[in-house]
Amino acid sequence: MWRSRSTKRLAAASLLFASALALQQCGSTPAAGSEGGQPFKPVATVDQVMDAIVIPNAQAIWDSIVYTNGELVASPKTDDDWYNLQMNGYAVAEAGNLLMMAPRARDDGDWMTFAAALVDQSRAAVRAAEAKDVQALLVAGGDVYTVCTDCHRQYVASDPDAPDPPIPGAPATN
Numbered sequence: 373m374w375r376s377r378s379t380k381r382l383a384a385a386s387l388l389f390a391s392a393l394a395l396q397q398c399g400s401t402p403a404a405g406s407e408g409g410q411p412f413k414p415v416a417t418v419d420q421v422m423d424a425i426v427i428p429n430a431q432a433i434w435d436s437i438v439y440t441n442g443e444l445v446a447s448p449k450t451d452d453d454w455y456n457l458q459m460n461g462y463a464v465a466e467a468g469n470l471l472m473m474a475p476r477a478r479d480d481g482d483w484m485t486f487a488a489a490l491v492d493q494s495r496a497a498v499r500a501a502e503a504k505d506v507q508a509l510l511v512a513g514g515d516v517y518t519v520c521t522d523c524h525r526q527y528v529a530s531d532p533d534a535p536d537p538p539i540p541g542a543p544a545t546n
C-alpha cells in the first residue's frame with residue numbers, strides 16, 4: 373500500500389512544482405515573437421544559406437553511403453559517424469526554417485511547401501542516423517535531393533548552379 377501512497381505523494385509534489393513553475397512563468401515577460409515586430413535578424417541571403425548550411429550538410433549525408441556496382445563500399449561506421457550525420461540532418465532541417473523566414477521566403481505558397489518538405493525529409497535523415505539504418509538514410513537522402521531539385525525547378529531561373537550531387541548508392545543512378 374505504501375506504493376500507491378508514495379505515488380500519490382509524488383503526484384502531489386509534482387503538482388506543487390508545476391504550479392510553482394506556472395506562477396513563475398506568469399510573472400515573466402512573454403516569449404519573444406508573441407507580440408510586436410519580428411524578433412529575428414536574418415543576415416544571409418538564400419544563396420548564402422545554401423552555401424553555408426544546406427550544401428555542405430546535405431553533401432555530407434549523400435557522401436556517407438557509397439555503392440559501386442551494387443556493392444556497398446562506404447557507409448557510416450562509428451558512433452561518431454552516425455552522430456555527425458544526425459547533426460548534418462538537423463542543420464539541413466533547420467535551414468528549411470531559415471528559408472521560410474522573411475525576407476528569404478519568396479511567397480506564401482509553394483515556397484513554404486518546399487521549405488517545409490526540406491525540414492521533414494531532413495528529419496527523416498536524422499531518424500535514420502539515430503537508428504543507424506543505412507537503407508533508411510539512403511532513402512531519406514534521396515528524398516532530400518528531390519526537395520532540392522523540386523524547389524530549384526520552380527524558383528531558380530535556368531537553374532545554372534543546380535545541385536548536381538550524385539545520390540549516393542542509389543542503384544538506379546549509379
Ligand code: HEC
Pocket residue numbers: 417418419422423426427430464471483486487490516517519520521523524527528533534535
Ligand atoms: C525552398 C526552396 C529551395 C530548397 C528546398 C533548396 N534550394 Fe537551393 N536554392 C534555392 C534558390 C531560390 C536558389 C538561388 C538563390 C539566388 O540565386 O538568389 C538556390 C541556390 C542553390 C545553389 C546555388 C548556390 C550558389 O552558390 O550559387 C545550390 C548549389 C543549391 N541551392 C543547393 C541546394 C541543395 C543541395 C538543396 C537541398 C538539400 C537545396 N538547394 C534546397 C532554393 C531552394
